[in-house]
Amino acid sequence: MSCFGYQGFSNAKFGRIECHESINAFAREILLDAKAALEDGGWRVLHGIVDSIGVTPAPDVPEPERRPLDAIAAAVSEAARIELEYEDAFDWVAFCPRRDGDGGALTRYFGRRRDVAYPASGLGDAVKVRGIEARQDDTPPWIARLQAALIRTLDETHDAAAVVGTLRRWLGRVADGAVDPEALIVEQRVSKHVEQYRHETVTVAALKRATWKDCALAPGQQVRYVVVDDDATGLGRVRLAHESLSGYDGDWYRAEAIRAAESVLSPLGMDRGEIRERLSGTTAATLDSYQS
Structure with missing residues (x-):
């Protein structure tokens, strides 16, 4: 034991x-x-x-x-x-920096195993993944597949711009409403009773909606939902997985996708802000850049 x-x-x-x-x-x-x-x-x-x-x-x-x-x-x-x-032997390993400071996070990394072939889709045993979104149980399947595609692009090209290009294509699909809402389901374990939560997160909104639907969840159970309007208040922010799913909040899932991309690109020194700048085709300028 x-x-x-x-x-x-x-x-x-x-x-x-x-x-x-x-x-x-x-x-x-x-x-x-x-x-x-x-x-x-x-x-x-x-x-x-x-x-x-x-x-x-x-x-x-x-x-x-x-x-x-x-x-x-x-x-x-x-x-x-x-x-x-x-x-095992690895061709390369990327250690994600800590979100609150410099240095690598010991529990967040991914690495390409040597002489192990990729499956038709995903990462299979070709890449060892620890701590990042694709490994986390509450990550929507679409986000996990996106992150796997970004890692494969990084392995094939060793180029941050190519990774951003792959991200842009995937974000185009979610913006066009072309992603199956079933692939966007968030699944989280309930840690306490709904009235004990202090912050109005989307998960709390899902728990309140479950109570409203006469299917209240107890600690230890799983709540499954899709975010449909993060700007709404109360029960309208989400739909439970067993309800009729016809849409989703593209902006919310875009933000989650960029967060997953940051885990892949942060070992190369790129944070969420720079990823957004590259996606929009802009760059951040400083006063020093205008000095002659």
Whole structure:
């Protein structure tokens, strides 16, 4: 049984913060020991978290002098008495920056597996995805497919402008009303009773609409809805998935699409503002740009 994070959860039935801290202490020491072993073997650590380490060849170590990763994994496993295995080789990995500051977010990244073919559509096993919208349970299917298309474009072209071009084509479809509303359904788990929510989000509007339709949802259940008019107030903002779906709020889904695109383009230094500028064909100018 795994209970790493649960031990520190405030509502855990059998949690204990001291146990959580001890697990973290052991994990940190094992991670540091593994980092040292990898660096001694001729590798540079790019990413490290509780259950994984990402590395790349150290630039100053010739390939014949680098120790094989499976051999290092076996040595670390024997020393730590916890099995560490070499997972896969990647052509590239993109780490998304944290939304609230500089540096990469340890839990948000995607990478192209080497020598793994793409399926007819989507990403399949060709790309490992963690933390971004395509991996999140509440992402509408259309947004997840869009993000997969953006990642494939990035892999094929290594060009931010090409990714924006793919995004523009997909946004054209949603603006024209050509997307099936079934593909735009948002599905979220209810965490508390509707009267306990303080902010009037679209999810709260969906919960209130469910209550109005005599199908109130309890914590732990799923609410499924389509945003039809985010500028409306009350129950008119959404339609539940089991109602007749004939339309959607194109502007709301456009914003969600740009948010998903930011996850793909942010490792290249492009934020939502710049994405919108490129979509509109404008650029942001500063006073310095007008100085002779």
